[in-house]
Amino acid sequence: MLKLPGLIDPHVHVREPGATHKEDWDTVTQAALAGGITTLLAMPNTQPPIFDEATLNISLDAAKAKARCDYGQYLGAGPANADIVASLAPKAAGLKMYLDSTFGELRLDDMTLWTPHFQQFPKSAPMVMHSESRTMAAAILFSVIYDHPIHIAHVSLKEEILLIKAAKEKGIKVTCEVCPHHLFLTKDSPLPQGEGLGVRVNGRTEVRPRLATQADVDALWNNLAVIDCFATDHAPHTLAEKDSDSPPPGFPGLQTMLPLLLTAASEGRLSVDDIVQRLYTNPKKIFHLPDQPETWVEVDENAVYEIKASDGFSRCGWTPFEGWQVKGRVTKVVLRGKTAFENGKILAESGYGRNVRD
Amino acid sequence: MLKLPGLIDPHVHVREPGATHKEDWDTVTQAALAGGITTLLAMPNTQPPIFDEATLNISLDAAKAKARCDYGQYLGAGPANADIVASLAPKAAGLKMYLDSTFGELRLDDMTLWTPHFQQFPKSAPMVMHSESRTMAAAILFSVIYDHPIHIAHVSLKEEILLIKAAKEKGIKVTCEVCPHHLFLTKDSPLPQGEGLGVRVNGRTEVRPRLATQADVDALWNNLAVIDCFATDHAPHTLAEKDSDSPPPGFPGLQTMLPLLLTAASEGRLSVDDIVQRLYTNPKKIFHLPDQPETWVEVDENAVYEIKASDGFSRCGWTPFEGWQVKGRVTKVVLRGKTAFENGKILAESGYGRNVRD
Numbered sequence: 274m275l276k277l278p279g280l281i282d283p284h285v286h287v288r289e290p291g292a293t294h295k296e297d298w299d300t301v302t303q304a305a306l307a308g309g310i311t312t313l314l315a316m317p318n319t320q321p322p323i324f325d326e327a328t329l330n331i332s333l334d335a336a337k338a339k340a341r342c343d344y345g346q347y348l349g350a351g352p353a354n355a356d357i358v359a360s361l362a363p364k365a366a367g368l369k370m371y372l373d374s375t376f377g378e379l380r381l382d383d384m385t386l387w388t389p390h391f392q393q394f395p396k397s398a399p400m401v402m403h404s405e406s407r408t409m410a411a412a413i414l415f416s417v418i419y420d421h422p423i424h425i426a427h428v429s430l431k432e433e434i435l436l437i438k439a440a441k442e443k444g445i446k447v448t449c450e451v452c453p454h455h456l457f458l459t460k461d462s463p464l465p466q467g468e469g470l471g472v473r474v475n476g477r478t479e480v481r482p483r484l485a486t487q488a489d490v491d492a493l494w495n496n497l498a499v500i501d502c503f504a505t506d507h508a509p510h511t512l513a514e515k516d517s518d519s520p521p522p523g524f525p526g527l528q529t530m531l532p533l534l535l536t537a538a539s540e541g542r543l544s545v546d547d548i549v550q551r552l553y554t555n556p557k558k559i560f561h562l563p564d565q566p567e568t569w570v571e572v573d574e575n576a577v578y579e580i581k582a583s584d585g586f587s588r589c590g591w592t593p594f595e596g597w598q599v600k601g602r603v604t605k606v607v608l609r610g611k612t613a614f615e616n617g618k619i620l621a622e623s624g625y626g627r628n629v630r631d
Numbered sequence: 632m633l634k635l636p637g638l639i640d641p642h643v644h645v646r647e648p649g650a651t652h653k654e655d656w657d658t659v660t661q662a663a664l665a666g667g668i669t670t671l672l673a674m675p676n677t678q679p680p681i682f683d684e685a686t687l688n689i690s691l692d693a694a695k696a697k698a699r700c701d702y703g704q705y706l707g708a709g710p711a712n713a714d715i716v717a718s719l720a721p722k723a724a725g726l727k728m729y730l731d732s733t734f735g736e737l738r739l740d741d742m743t744l745w746t747p748h749f750q751q752f753p754k755s756a757p758m759v760m761h762s763e764s765r766t767m768a769a770a771i772l773f774s775v776i777y778d779h780p781i782h783i784a785h786v787s788l789k790e791e792i793l794l795i796k797a798a799k800e801k802g803i804k805v806t807c808e809v810c811p812h813h814l815f816l817t818k819d820s821p822l823p824q825g826e827g828l829g830v831r832v833n834g835r836t837e838v839r840p841r842l843a844t845q846a847d848v849d850a851l852w853n854n855l856a857v858i859d860c861f862a863t864d865h866a867p868h869t870l871a872e873k874d875s876d877s878p879p880p881g882f883p884g885l886q887t888m889l890p891l892l893l894t895a896a897s898e899g900r901l902s903v904d905d906i907v908q909r910l911y912t913n914p915k916k917i918f919h920l921p922d923q924p925e926t927w928v929e930v931d932e933n934a935v936y937e938i939k940a941s942d943g944f945s946r947c948g949w950t951p952f953e954g955w956q957v958k959g960r961v962t963k964v965v966l967r968g969k970t971a972f973e974n975g976k977i978l979a980e981s982g983y984g985r986n987v988r989d
Contacts, residue, residue, distance in 0.1 A: 372765075384765060384790040388797070407730075407742060410769030414794075417775055418801045432742040436772075439746070443776045 275601075277549060279311030279568040279608060281556040282527065283366075283401075284426055284450060284504035287313075289339075290331050291320025296509040296588045298339035299623055303586035304507070304527040305342050306614040306621060309570040309603045310552075312562060312629060313342065313527075314366040317349035322378050324349045325357050329364060333628060340626030341619060342608060343565065347401065349379040355389035364630050366560060367399030367424075372408050374481055384411065391419035399560050401426050405482050409433055413440050413447050422446035424559055427506050429455040429482040431492035438499045448559050450502035451493055453530045454593060456537075460484040476520020477593060480508070497543060501555045505530050509589030525587045529580055529594045535572065535601025545574075562629050567610040576602035586619065633959075635907060637669030637926035637966060639914040640885065641724075641759070642784055642808060642862035645671075647697075648689050649678025654867045654946045656697035657981055661944035662865070662885040663700050664972040664979060667928040667961045668910075670920060670987060671700065671865075671885075672724040675707035680736050682707045683715050687722060691986060698984030699977060700966060701923065705759065707737040713747035722988050724918060725757030725782075730766050732839055742769065749777035757918050759784050763840050767791055771798050771805050780804035782917055785864050787813040787840040789850035796857045806917050808860035809851055811888045812951060814895075818842040834878020835951060838866070855901060859913045863888050867947030883945045887938055887952045893930065893959025903932075920987050925968040934960035944977065 282305065288296035305313050315332065317323035323332050323346060332346045345366030348358040358368055370390060371379045381387060394400055401424045404412040409425055413436070416423040428434055428449045440447050460483065478484060493500065508523025515521070534548045556562070580594045606614035613621035640663065646654035663671050673690065675681035681690050681704060690704045703724030706716040716726055728748060729737045739745060752758055759782045762770040767783055771794070774781040786792055786807045798805050818841065836842060851858065866881025873879070892906045914920070938952045964972035971979035 384768065385793055388793070407769035408765050410742065410772045411765035414768045414772040414775070414798070417772070418794075418797050418803075435743055435746070436776075439776050440772070445776075 274604070275545065275572040275574045277309065277570040277572060278553045279565050279570060279606070280309045280531065280552040281312045281560070281562060282310045282505050282507070282530070283314045283502060283556050283560055284506045285313040285315055285527070286506070286508040286523065287315045287319070288509060289319065289335050294588070295511055298336045299341070300586055300588045301507070301527070302339070302341040302344070302626055303619045304525070306606050306608070306619060307586050307603065308528040309531045309572070309606060310527060311342050311565055311568055311570070311606065311608045311613070312344065314345045314347060314560060317347045317369050318371065318379060322349045323347065324351050324354050324378050326361060329361055333364070336626065336628065337624065339623045341613065341621040341623060342626045343629055344626055345560070345629040350381060350390045351378050352381060352386045355393045358390070359393040359395065362395045362398040366629065367401055368394050369401045370403065370412070372402055372404040372412055374403060387415055391415050391421050394421065396421055397561070399424060403427070406430060406432060410436055413445060416447060417445055422448070425449040427452050427455065427482055427504065428493070428500070429485050429489060431489045434492050434496045434499055438496055441499065448501040448555070449499070450504040451500045452504055452506045453526060453533045454480060454524050455482070455485065456490065456493055457533055458484050458593065459487050459490055461487070476515040476517065477591070479515070479520045479522040480524050481522040494542065497547065500551060501559060503530060503534065503548070503551045509587050511589055512591045515591065524593050525585070525589050525591070527587065528585055529592055531603060532580065532599040532601050533594065535574060536599045539574070539600045565609055568608050570603060571605040573602045573604050574600070576600065578602060584617070632962070633903065633930040633932045635667065635928040635930060636911045637923050637928060637964070638667045638889065638910040639670045639918070639920060640668045640863050640865070640888070641672045641860055641914050641918055642864045643671040643673055643885070644864070644866040644881065645673045645677070646867060647677065647693050652946070653869055656694045657699065658944055658946045659865070659885070660697070660699040660702070660984055661977045662883070664964050664966070664977060665944050665961060666886040667889045667930070667964060668885060669700050669923055669926055669928070669964065669966050669971070670702065672703045672705060672918060675705045675727050676729065676737060680707045681705065682709050682712050682736050684719060687719055691722070694984065694986065695982065697981045699971065699979040699981060700984045701987055702984050703918070703987040708739060708748045709736050710739060710744045713751045716748070717751040717753060720753045720756040724987065725759055726752050727759045728761065728770070730760055730762040730770055732761060745773055749773050749779050752779065754779055755919070757782055764788060764790060768794055771803060774805060775803055780806070783807040785810050785813065785840055785862065786851070786858070787843050787847060789847045792850050792854045792857055796854055799857065806859040806913070807857070808862040809858045810862055810864045811884060811891050812838060812882050813840070813843065814848065814851055815891055816842050816951065817845050817848055819845070834873040834875065835949070837873070837878045837880040838882050839880040852900065855905065858909060859917060861888060861892065861906070861909045867945050869947055870949045873949065882951050883943070883947050883949070885945065886943055887950055889930070889961060890938065890957040890959050891952065891955070893932060894957045897932070897958045923967055926966050928961060929963040931960045931962050932958070934958065936960060942975070
């Protein structure tokens with residue numbers, strides 16, 4: 274039996290408010306616990322997006338009532354809310370800036386709209402960037418000019434990880450996360466669930482940032498030291514949506530991250546300590562998260578089994594890793610002295626979770 | 632009579648080798664002299680592009696034979712020529728990196744291809760970026776990380792000039808240039824030569840970076856102190872090409888830059904000293920250009936007249952400023968003790984021009 278600390282996922286799409294047919298604060302925290310995750314940080318691009326006090330309260334009220342693990346809620350940076358989100362920073366996981374994929378109230382495509390956020394968001398509060406390729410480089414320049422540390426979400430490309438490496442070597446305060454699907458899948462990976470569908474038009478491959486090349490995946494593995502965190506970017510959509518004519522991008526990931534990483538550890542690709550650093554030590558520090566006393570995760574590191582969506586607690590009902598054989602099973606999760614998950618069953622009740630900022 | 636130093640244009644497309652029906656080293660240097668410019672720096676995106684010793688010699692041999700004013704030739708950064716161009720740096724005006732608009736051998740769209748150039752090109756040698764919007768920000772980050780000063784070509788947007796301002800205030804070694812067409816035209820400007828053609832599809836409006844909004848133009852004028860140089864980005868194409876179904880982007884500009892700026896000076900929008908700083912003092916320093924002894928430009932600052940392409944020496948035969956009334960005419964240019972232009976006539980001979988790096 275392997276005993277790990279309660280893990281932290283800094284990048285989760287809860288889908289509540291606005292799309293609870295995909296997921297809500299109840300199901301997402303069940304999936305988290307089953308994946309060994311005792312703290313998740315929720316992204317703000319819901320419907321409505323979380324971008325002021327009223328919308329923040331909508332999410333936090335739902336979380337307080339339903340969440341079974343601990344949580345934080347990001348604020349979304351919009352074109353005209355820099356002073357508002359700065360004032361709400363103590364209540365939030367941090368500020369999320371969508372610099373590439375843009376959505377309604379969180380649209381920020383002109384760089385002049387980035388400036389007030391970098392100037393006003395508290396220096397000690399986390400700022401997370403959806404910023405791909407050269408947009409990521411632009412975000413890092415803003416970090417330099419306005420002297421605010423930033424965290425780069427879901428790094429997927431060789432050019433990104435190498436530039437972050439160079440920036441860190443220069444002393445620039447940038448951290449980053451990588452998602453399991455960018456470590457274990459490429460744009461050419463066969464999809465176990467894609468039978469009967471053309472793989473290249475299969476909506477189940479759609480994710481942002483896109484699945485990349487083998488060279489990109491190799492660069493991530495070869496620069497493990499540059500990766501501060503692993504994060505799921507858990508982004509559930511129903512199978513009906515994924516298999517529709519306009520499939521939304523996103524994969525679920527909460528229950529598959531740890532087994533995939535433990536399997537890689539069993540193959541010698543990284544150590545269990547590497548995993549703990551990136552799923553506990555580093556995110557705890559980067560996102561200023563409180564201690565969770567009497568909290569741990571028990572893993573049967575020798576359990577070999579197949580990933581099955583039917584074992585999942587997410588409402589989305591599928592996984593891109595269906596049928597993958599993995600080694601390492603979460604058997605028990607204890608959160609603040611109470612057993613929250615054991616032998617495949619969620620034991621924590623709705624509302625047991627705490628806001629990390631309370 | 633106003634007496635100015637011999638002016639410097641750091642951004643000129645000579646079109647030789649490869650497209651001498653548009654322009655060549657003879658006609659481009661005639662247009663330069665008629666515009667008060669005694670030194671021009673030639674861009675490398677010719678056919679073939681200037682990206683190694685053989686292609687550099689093609690251009691320099693033609694320039695030596697034909698040029699009537701002084702000149703330098705940029706090298707183009709390619710995906711695999713970082714060591715070659717670094718070794719050729721002493722013979723070149725500098726290194727041009729095309730980070731947005733890409734062409735064949737000079738294609739650099741992956742940021743990993745930028746790194747060896749930033750690492751290897753000599754620290755004291757000029758590096759010029761075609762980099763728009765957030766790509767410009769990425770280029771400035773590379774400048775920070777690899778500690779190499781860079782010069783941003785043809786700044787056209789509010790977000791660009793404001794970011795350069797912020798970077799300079801932070802102490803980052805970045806300089807920039809702005810083209811007259813981005814100071815005097817917007818995307819909504821009527822085109823005097825566009826009669827009978829739909830203005831929005833008129834090839835004569837096509838230029839890169841594109842003509843921008845009034846807010847962008849206002850931001851450039853309001854941040855004149857941030858602008859180090861004016862530059863024409865003289866990019867001649869024939870009228871037949873511009874009015875074709877696939878019009879190539881680019882405007883001529885060598886003969887119109889100084890009259891347009893002097894007209895703005897006569898209106899109090901900037902001073903003659905502002906012009907001299909940006910067309911002589913600053914580019915001389917940024918591009919490490921030698922003195923031109925006994926060299927000056929005489930201007931009749933009270934001469935009012937209409938810009939006419941028919942007065943032009945460029946082979947392209949048109950100007951986007953046709954019919955504009957301007958105040959300030961170049962009457963005489965003396966280059967290294969010899970009268971090179973007087974009363975509308977070119978007096979310097981082919982081959983009189985010198986390479987600024989000899």
